[in-house]
Amino acid sequence: MTNYITLLKKNDLKATIQRTSILKSIDHAGHINIDEIYEDVKEQHPALSLATIYKNIILMQQNNVIIEVPMNGEKSKFELKKDDHIHLICQHCGEIQDSKITKEKEQILNIKNFQLNNAQINLYGVCQKCQRISLK
Amino acid sequence: MTNYITLLKKNDLKATIQRTSILKSIDHAGHINIDEIYEDVKEQHPALSLATIYKNIILMQQNNVIIEVPMNGEKSKFELKKDDHIHLICQHCGEIQDSKITKEKEQILNIKNFQLNNAQINLYGVCQKCQRISLK
DNA sequence: ATATGTGCAAAGGGTTTGCAGATAT
């Protein structure tokens, strides 16, 4: 919990219970949308309002605490800010795995005449677990 | 125009004027959101309604005629269905360039234990034109 | 002490829906 407080303060945000709760929820889930955060966070803080979540999601994005993961045909999810990475999105179970962008992969993304700031890579397919299930 | 008719029929959709107009708009723009399609299409067909665009965007996605390009912090854009490719999104002028995924790049996306169906790669940065401008 | 954050309820705006008339096949 103290980690979230530090994270917020480091990024010029006051550490309120609402914000640390939201961050905890995002951190535990890995990738999570607004409604799911709301459901999750209400368990400990029933009074925490949806409006507060919306306000803080915007604020925490602006202050580089979290980042948006736009999703095909559904609401954006959010994750804690970290280095660029690849999302492996399972179309069967919905789970999202992170996969590192290795140095060799990074070179591949180096496209001439384009000054890259950040990469957003979503790979849709079937995860290992679901591949096994469909074999049965 | 006849191309759009063929494209629609090939994918089990009736070829209405509304649909060909929407496809023409998407094709010309390359990447375009719903409101922009509406503005564009109204010039030739003032009566064409937003509701019709929404209905058809959903339908044409389902029938593999177009695909969604989710965007960070803004409304999704749409493009004609084509092979996976990389989007180079300029954070300065907003333009989106397509970049081919070469065979070597494709191998890089081959992540073990994940059965890839389709890749969605958005690279945010500064395009060549805008790099030149900021040098002046 | 005070600037900032929160919760509530209302407003706003984008998207969807139902239906009667129109259209593609």
Next chain:
DNA sequence: ATATCTGCAAACCCTTTGCACATAT
């Protein structure tokens, strides 16, 4: 001929906003 599509208006629901009270620093 008929199943499907369109346009309109209303409904819906997600997101934002304003304000009085509460809280972090």
